[in-house]
Amino acid sequence: MNNVLYTIFVISISLLLGKLANYLLAALPASLYGMIIYALFLQLNWFSAQKVTKTNQWFIKHMGVCLVPAGMGIINHFDLIQQHGLALVIIIFSSTFILLTIIGYLSERFLITPDNHKTITNNIAQNNTKTGSK
Amino acid sequence: MLTTFIANSPILASIFITLITIATYQLAARCQQKWQYIWLNPMLISISILVPFLLLTEINYQQYSDNTQILNLLLEPAIVALGLPLYQQFKQIRFYWREMTAILVLGITVVIVVSFILAMWMIKAPEIAVALSLKSVTTPIGITLTEQLFGDSSITAFAILIAGLFGALLGPQWLSFIGINSAKAQGLAIGSASHVIGTAVLVRKSAEHGAYSSVALILSAVLTALISPWLIPLLQQLFN
Known part of the structure; x- marks a missing residue:
């Protein structure tokens, strides 16, 4: 449970910084800045990759459902x-x-x-x- | 009946519709886990179940998308979560990232230009052209980039799906046919052209195929995100 909260915390911080980067620099979407910042955090060992792995893999396994509403737009086409x-x-x-x-x-x-x-x-x-x- | 339900109790309706979406997706994902067919893609199956459902209950797309807002909001943190595989690949590719980046940049640039020009020539709709030129990346990133560049993201979602299935079903045979047989080259080609769907198939060939494929998948997503915001406006200007 601790690791779940830890993962959510790290991802939220990265996304927040991503939003800031998007606001200051434009170009990339906030979520992609967030992704790169998250990878850097793990690379620099500011946050533990070992602690986030399990929850993170669960997120990735189930992220497909978030894409269904976007795909449903096909109904207008x-x-x-x-x-x-x-x-x-x-x-x-x-x-x-x-x-x-x-x-x-x-x-x-x-x-x-x-x-x-x-x-x-x-x-x-x-x-x-x-x-x-x- | 459902439309009055939506009008009368918006919160309940939105919970209901979101739950139906999640349940359908879970069912489809279970089916694929059980039978392992490539074409049994959970997103494809969910959409082909939910579209008739919406048509039958006379919920229009606007209502559906308003009521599933929460799933859309979760897309952002989900993309951030892709930073973990990116970090894991850092270690793998640190010896040869220069060559690999150069190859992928070249491939991505060519494919964006070719798809954009073909789409403008055959369909003549800029928002479709943007959507089609961003079809060689993993779906969440493709959708986000398309929205940023004012393309039509539902077309992107479908184009990505079809590109994934083509590459997964025919890619390995095609590459062997033109004499490209190493795990390295096959993995990189299929990972960059057919992203997750292709990678899922290639992993069965060998672990090495799978490793190269996931490197290409994640690296080409980052590179497309860096290239497309200036390349696509350039192409748009060309056709104005």
Whole structure:
């Protein structure tokens, strides 16, 4: 129970600071500033990540229900779907596949991660031993 | 009958409608947990149950949304709660965040421009174009960003859902087809294009797929939030 209150407290403080940041800087929505501030709090260890984890995961698991009212707005768009349904699907479909292809291709080609960093350094080490044995 | 109920006792009506929404969502979520089908998405199922319900009881959307205000208010703290996965990914990506950010920024910029231009060309409605160009992020953030940029957030919610399902169902096959097979590349591509729905499917392939996918999901949400407030007004000016 303590941890639940602790989590709610930390999230509220972050959201409050987010509102302040939104008021001063505009650009991002308050909740997104809040999200970044919350992550920074945990990173800087001002608040304990261990204490918030459980409650936080419960929030994330059930947050979907908060999105239902927004999605229900579709009820006002039946004419749009009738008129442009195919166009909507084509746009969503094609841009999703463009994004998949770009990100997939670029990260396969250019992204150096710890695992292929290891293989690269192993290769260098092997080459060194080879040249060394010559 | 329900409409007079709403007029007569607004507080009770609002509790009632909110409870119905929560109950429907819980039911749908249970169904997905039980059968594990991707298309059995809780939001999709709830909406397809609640829309006929509203039509039958003659509650209009304005009344429905007024009576579920509380759920809308909870969206803000829910987005803040996404800071925990963001923090957890900090540690994972600290070695290669530069390359990853560069790749994602490029991908996101291209997809916003392409969707916006296609939408303006085919549908010719700016608020729909904004909604469609923000469809490659996780739903709560997509909705918030769309509202900030005066787009139509219900279209965003649906577009995000459809993009998620496409990527989750066809994404892995498509990537293998074009010769992209590493867990790293598949995870990042599907996480950024199909967010949570795609990640839920990829986790079944391997834990490594899932890890990369959730990195891309959270990082691309932050990057879209940073890019879209100046890129989309620029595109809007182009079409004025």
